Amino acid sequence: MTTPVRASELTGRGWLNTGGQELDLQGLRGKIVILDFWSFCCINCLHVLDELRPLEEKYGDVVVTVGVHSPKFEHEADPDALAAAVDRYEITHPVLDDPRLQTWDAYTARAWPTLVVVDPEGYIVAHLSGEGHVAGLTSLVEELVAEHEEKGTLHRGDGPYVPRPQPEGDLRFPGKVVALPDGSFMVSDTGHHRLVQLESDLTTVRRTIGSGARGWADGGPELARFNEPQGIAVLPGAVRSAVGYDLVVADTVNHRLRGVDLGSGSVRTIAGSGVQRLLDDARARGVDPNLVPETDPTDVALSSPWDLVWSDAADTLVVAMAGTHQLFSFDPRTGAIAVLAGTGDEGLRDGTAHESWFAQPSGLVQDVHGTVWVADSESSALRSVRFPQAATGGGEAADPAGDSGVGSAEGTPVVESAVGLGLFDFGFRDGPAGEARLQHCLGVTVLPDGSVAVADTYNGAVRRYDPATRETTTLTRGLAEPSDVLLDTGQEEPTLVVVETNAHRLVRVAVPKQAQTVDEGAAQMQRRRTPVAPGELELAVRFAAPAGQKLDTRWGDPTQLKVSSSPEEALAEGGGTAQGLTRTLRLAEGVTEGVLHVTARAAACDGSPDGEIPEHAACHLYQQDWGIPFTVDPAAPATLTLELRGLD
Incomplete structure (x- = not known):
């Protein structure tokens, strides 16, 4: 007691x-x-x-x-x-x-x-x-x-x-926008749980698709239901003809992808079971969480898909799976779904696709070289995914900066960071890539000169990154949480269409020949760093199974800790994955601050705490990821206690 x-x-x-x-x-x-x-x-x-x-x-x-x-x-x-x-x-x-x-x-x-x-x-x-x-x-x-x-x-x-x-109006917290072949625009009217087709003036509503009620239902434009839809992708003509629909929508809170026929306005579910994908449920069953079963795509669990783009280099749709911090691929012609990049760990780590980390990827665009650019929101980073030279879809995946290393030796895509340092570093600063800062960016598009425009959402700005010079500048500011940006070449002069989410509207922004330079400094998350003693640190995660459940010890210890640090060299001992919820860590000598990345998980099943677990009992996995910013203080305790599920 x-x-x-x-x-x-x-x-x-x-x-x-x-x-x-x-x-x-x-x-x-x-x-x-x-x-x-x-x-x-x-x-x-x-x-x-x-x-x-x-x-x-x-x-x-x-x-x-x-x-x-x-x-x-x-x-x-x-x-x-x-x-x-x-x-x-x-x-x-x-x-x-x-x-x-x-x-x-x-x-x-x-x-x-x-x-x-x-x-x-x-x-x-x-x-x-x-x-x-x-x-x-x-x-x-x-x-x-x-x-x-x-x-x-x-x-x-x-x-x-x-x-x-x-607020009242035609749009309510719009999320993403795409240009349609006839010069109009389709907008995800996220707050109204529907799609809205706007004329080229960005204000006149041509039609709506979706009833406007939160939910999930397929059918005609008046009957279909969405739940906070976000990204929209226009399929290539040959693909549209093969599958019988024109658009794919990231139906975010429904954890589904929806297909939309522009002719009839009808909506169908093309992927996602509606059950949120939880990577650690798969791990608990001994299944590789990055393997997607070959089954009907509507039986596959997804997690908060946020944006989509067709990749010529990969000949498939790329999906920003924000909920699992990964990029997925989805081929509408075959229904094949796979993990394209990201381990599912939240953070910023470059490398081959299957060793990289993302942090809530939320915006995607493809450039003329086949490179996919990613607005990685929680790391306030602009990332790129470069595909091998042997592209299947006819797009040449050359490096826009001129480097020769496009893919790994095995031919897998490579993930690189253009701007951004990690989960807790952000700001509003122009300049060289290593010094520039963004703040929770959500959208990207490619400009006529090959540079990348970024909807720098929490800075209320549109920024520009030039891969050739690796410089970041500011195109415009003073916007109300811009969540997407799109290059419109249908005007006399190219303009940017910006989704100004908190102003419930779309606006046009000129593409200036020269951008203003901003330096309001870099920043880090204001959350206080946890003081810890130098040297050995005893890490403990508290967990208590809910009433009516007990730890599932039938196959050994059902708990696990995974520990790493940023920078990697800050942790001299105790990193890695092992069973148990306690671990002795050793901070490297001379380290003054950093971030501990801790993932804890525990498995419990329905049953009496004092009895056996029934043969067909329902089992549950409890998991949490922490990023603990720390500072080394000789007067601080040499213990760190976290709560996975603490009961008092």
Whole structure:
């Protein structure tokens, strides 16, 4: 038994979704409170928002979810940007604005997302990291309801949520745009869960595709349903003729790809089962998570596809699979789906496609050489994927910078970083590639001279990277979270069409002959670095199986830790993957700061904690990735404790 811990007060700059009311824990007494520590840049946090919706609806009279927004990027600390995100993701619970991470620190959160459960008497009963906890939360809520109804400490009734006024207009938080062969544009009207075809003036609506209601349904343009669609790709003519549809849409929250016939406006599901792909579920079953089964593509699990582009070099669609930090390939003609690049680890690591790391890739474009450029949002990086010379689709994959090394010796694609350093480095700085900084970029396009324009979303700017000189400049700024950018050559002079998401519109930007230069400095995530002692460091991850489950020890230790560091040389000992949730690490001599990358996982199955696991019991994998920025301090403790699933 542990001593009950009283929940800390909720402090921050202000509240949203409360009608202007300031909330405190005393006023929430009698309710089961779920604190959701999130940031609106984080794909895992967005997954949790959707996971919590059914639980909030089912237990709305006894459960109050409080989103504690604890920003990673500077832009996320802007109260207007947070308010827009609350509207964009249709959050229907109170949100505390915590820009100085006061409540984050009070609850010792170390990862986005983190969930903390507070019982009706104000005591912490669970501390959970990562996503995928809804089954356990549901079980815990039911236990708490029974316990506190018996004690008379549960108060049923409406919670403190008050909806905010919503913007009106043809578009609501549009995401991506493509040019259609007839000179019009198709826009993913993400906030309205539909597609909108606009005339060349960018304002006149020709038609809409999708009912406008959140959901999933195939059918005609009035019946089809999407769930926060994002990227759209126009298929090559020969492919369109072979498959019978013209566009492929990344239906992000449905975890599906949808095909759209421009003639009839009908929508069909072409890939994705609707079940979110979880890499560690495959690992728990002893299956290589980077192998996609050869089956009907609509039976394959995907995870938050965010953008798509047709690759001539690979003769297939490339899909930015933001939820697993990878690039996938999808061939509409055969239905074949495969992992194209990325191990599934979140971070920035270059190399061959199958050893590289991405961090929430969100924008794709192909250049004339066949190179695919990637807006890698969480690492604030511009990346490139270069294909071997022997391209199958007729595109020559030559290096735009003139280098000869296009692919690996085995003929696999190669991933390189043009701008960006990693998960916690960002800013607004022009200049040479090694010094330039972006901030959570979401879109890319190729300019007439072969340079790359980037929708630098959290800087409110469009930036330009020149592969020949490796210089970064600024084309325009002052935009409201631009999420995509597209070169339009249909005008007298080439222009950029920019999706200005938070202004709910598309705008044109001239392509200037010379770009202005900006240097507002580099920055790092404002989250405090964790002080650790030099030398040996004892790492421990706490995990407790939910009620009604027990650790699955039938084939040995069901827990695992994977540890690495940035820079790699910061960790002298203790790196790698091994069973168990404790590890002795040794920091290299002379290291003063860095980032520890920790992945913990544990397998538990339904069954009595004191009995055997039934033969056909359902089993569950709990997993979380942490990036822990640290600083070395001789006075700091030589221990680091993380919560995978802690129960108090």
